Amino acid sequence: MFGSRRRREREALLQAGFPDDWHRLCAERFPWVAGLDDDQRLRWERRTHEMVLDTFWEAARDFEVTDEMALTVAAQAQLLVLEQPDGSLSAVRAVVLHPTTIVVEGEHSQVDGLVSDDPTPILGEAVEHGPLLFAWDEVLHDVEHPEVGRNVVLHECAHVLDQLDGVFDGTPPITDPELARDWVRACTSAYEAVVEGTDPGVVDPYGGVNPGEFLAVATEAFFCEPHALHRAHPDLADVLGRYYGLDPRRWTRA
Ligand SMILES: [Zn+2]
Incomplete structure (x- = not known):
């Protein structure tokens, strides 16, 4: 019963379309929105909306994920796969946001086969079958300074696409x-x-x-x-x- 109610609410939200304040935020933040044709823009809006609603957004301790944060991540992820089949990022069921750079301590492997126990700063991570992980300040910095040429959301989502065939x-x-x-x-x-x-x-x-x-x-x-x-x-x-x-x-x- 709870499941079907949630489903109805989700459908109602999707039916209502991309909220006005989301339009405003995306237009301000992403110059590429204006470069999409009508067909692409509608597909991008629907998929972004679905990703915001369907993803489990998790915050690191003492942090809170807002709609603005979820939207900022989902909007860029869905630009990357705009011309890919529906559901190309459906392996991403959860996204974990940390306020800033995450430092991993203890033995871990960031690069295939290389194990280290040095503290490693991480701006983002894509673990196969696991959640995507981002430092929110980096996500925002990349959006505000595209000239730096870095984008942690596109980077990690490219890893997700790479691993669709099970091979990295x-x-x-x-x-x-x-x-x-x-x-x-x-x-x-x-x-x-x-x-x-x-x-x-x-x-x-x-x-x-x-x-x-x-x-x-x-x-x-x-x-x-x-x-x-x-x-x-x-x-x-x-x-x-x-x-x-x-x-x-x-x-x-x-
Ligand atoms: Zn990487």
């Missing part, structure tokens, strides 16, 4: 064989440039850690510094554009 290897499931072939070629060559230190500085050097991190930071560059990425790595920008189905150059100043 920098290649999400790609059905188009031509794109799959071009993807491997473009990503391998750009990854090698990052590893060798010959990248012109568009893709964060952290991408050299492994192909999974490479995809995450290349995704950040694709959305935050699209013109520079297209100039430095046209093939990489091309495959990311075909995969994400978006061209962020449309809403980003050159």
Whole structure:
């Protein structure tokens, strides 16, 4: 009985559409909203609304998750998967927000296979089958300073897409064989440039850690510094554009 009541309330909220104050907040915060066509904007609003309602938003101790915070995370996550099939991020059932950088103590592994017990600062984390985790001050900083070229929400959600096939290897499931072939070629060559230190500085050097991190930071560059990425790595920008189905150059100043 409780379940069906909740379901009815959820349907009523979705029926009522994207709340006006959400429209205002997103228009202020995200210049890309104005760059979406009508079809894309309506799909993005519906999916963002669903993600805010359906996700379990959890706060770290002595912190509280507001609608504004949930909306800010969901809006960006749903931009990333706007041209992907419905439910591409349905593996994300919970999001945990911390007020600021999380320092992990004790033995842990942040990078596959490398175990450390040094205190490690974490701005965000995507654990397979687990919640997404973010430092709220970093989420907000990335939104307010897109010119820095970093975006922790896009970064962690790229990890979620990468792991849809159960493998953390920098290649999400790609059905188009031509794109799959071009993807491997473009990503391998750009990854090698990052590893060798010959990248012109568009893709964060952290991408050299492994192909999974490479995809995450290349995704950040694709959305935050699209013109520079297209100039430095046209093939990489091309495959990311075909995969994400978006061209962020449309809403980003050159
Ligand atoms: Zn990462």
